Amino acid sequence: MKKKRPSLQDVANQVGVTKMTISRYLRDTSQVSTALRSKIAIALDKLGYIPNRAPEILSNATSKAIGVLLPSLTNQVFAEVLRGIESVTDSHGYQTMLAHYGYSSEREEFRLASLLSYNIDGLILSERLHTERTLKMIEVAGIPVVEIMDSSSPCIDLAVGFNNHDAAYQITKEILKSGHSKPVYLGARHDERTIIRLQGYEQAMREFGLEPRNICTDRPSSYSLGCELLKEALRRYPDTDSIFCTNDDIAIGAAFECQRQKLRIPNDMAIAGFHGHDIGQSMEPKLTSVLTPREEIGKVAAQRLLARLRGETVTPKILDLGFTLLYGDSI
Structure with a gap:
């Protein structure tokens, strides 16, 4: 059962002033004397007073x-x-x-x-x-x-x-310029930003005369999903030599899977992530990624x-x- 909260009147009684004085203090502490401020603050703390914003909201005032x-x-x-x-x-x-x-x-x-x-x-x-x-x-x-x-x-x-499109486009070009010609895009959630990054990846691939390839799912991102998506990429495209992942979680999960399969990074499998999380910058080898603000x-x-x-x-x-x-x- 919900307990009765201390009211403005309870605070006023504690301090020995009117309820209006407490209300003025709560709106702007400078509206009461310096001596009273300390007494009111102590009473509010002692009673555990919780302001009631309902009247203010119902009167169409700003809710802050x-x-x-x-x-x-x-x-x-x-x-x-x-x-x-x-x-x-x-x-x-x-x-x-x-x-x-x-x-x-x-x-x-x-x-x-x-x-x-x-x-x-x-x-x-x-x-x-x-x-x-x-x-x-x-x-x-x-x-x-x-x-x-x-x-x-x-x-x-x-x-x-x-610009998610430009970020994906730029990092895909870095993968391709490093000598890897079979990159696959790994995506999750199928949200708008994942799709935009896929489009940036596809533009870079076509500019290099390559056919885009992707493994995407509507499942939420995780390290374990990164493992699964890399395995699926290798099953569907056995010549995959690199991956661009829609976020660092998937990229790091894929890196774990590379370790399990004894694939050397970046020699056998290059990996790029997205967002530049600290964990990717702490792993070995350090993850190439897009740092977002x-x-x-x-x-x-x-x-x-x-x-x-x-x-x-x-x-x-x-x-x-x-x-x-x-x-x-x-x-």
Whole structure:
């Protein structure tokens, strides 16, 4: 059974002031005397007071909350994005309301409806493909929206990211220039970014006069999936001499499988990943990968969203933060 929370009146009684004085303190501590601030802070701490935001939300005042929709809570990429977001929102007095939708546009729609019911002030989305109802709800809500992780697809309002197509194109060219002519693309989830990277890989292959080959699945990424995808690539394309993986998890799993099969990296099998995680830079041989600015994307997305909430004009609509090729020893 839910316990009764301490009220403003309880705090006021503890300090010996009116409820209005406590309310003024909670809105802005400078509105009460210095002597009272200390007494109120002690009372709030002693009683374990939890502010009730419901009246403020119901009155259509700002909720001081930002909705954040992420496709995965276990993926290190989005953990770093969230860290960047909260480094900005925390310092500006905003709370993040987090929802997870598992790469499902239908579940994203459901989670968004829930977030909007709390009268959030703004929204950060991780995808560009949404259901019609999701787009309609965003239109009706009339709040600023920032979409992240890509800088080439059209956006609803604002976007912050990098060019997934160009990153995949560039690293595939590095594989081919290193002398490996039979690279296979390994992908997971079948989400938009995985498909865009596949297209970048395919462009590079065709420019070199080679036929693109891929092994893709809708299963979530993991080290074990990387092992399985490499085995499938070798079964389907026995002459495979290199792989480009949609993320580092798959690349590292594939590297483990190479060790099991006594395949030398990069002599027998070159491997390139994506995102430049620390584990790939700590393995031997060091993983060649694409370093993406995940935390910076979160920071900039939050900064742009808060600027819009202040009524500022934010340009350009789509901001490309770029990427860096990490030259390891795996190709």
